[in-house]
Amino acid sequence: MAxxxxxxxxxxGxxxxxxxxxxxxxxxxxxHIELHASVAHKEDPALWSSEDRAQVEALIRRHA
Incomplete structure (x- = not known):
């Protein structure tokens, strides 16, 4: 399962x-990522720039 x-x-950072x-x-x-950012890092994911989201996206690993 993927x-x-x-x-x-x-x-x-x-x-x-x-x-x-x-x-x-x-x-x-x-x-999960957005909830974690809100709770653990006191960030508002709605305020993330497109560059921030692209950086997170690049760190997502897909497993077959």
Whole structure:
């Protein structure tokens, strides 16, 4: 079964964050990433620039 993962510490400036998420779809994974950013990092994902989103997207791993 295919799935996607994201590891927060791979994002520049977040090297100390232990957050790692796995989901069956990218849509579900984005929900986890955005919730984590809101709760753990006090960020508002609605304010992320397109460059920020592209950087997160580049760190999403797709597994077959």
């Amino acid at each position: 799935y996607c993962t994201y590891t927060c510490k791979e994002y520049p 977040m090297e100390m964050c232990p957050g790692r998420f796995e989901a069956e779809t990218e849509e579900e994974l984005w929900k």
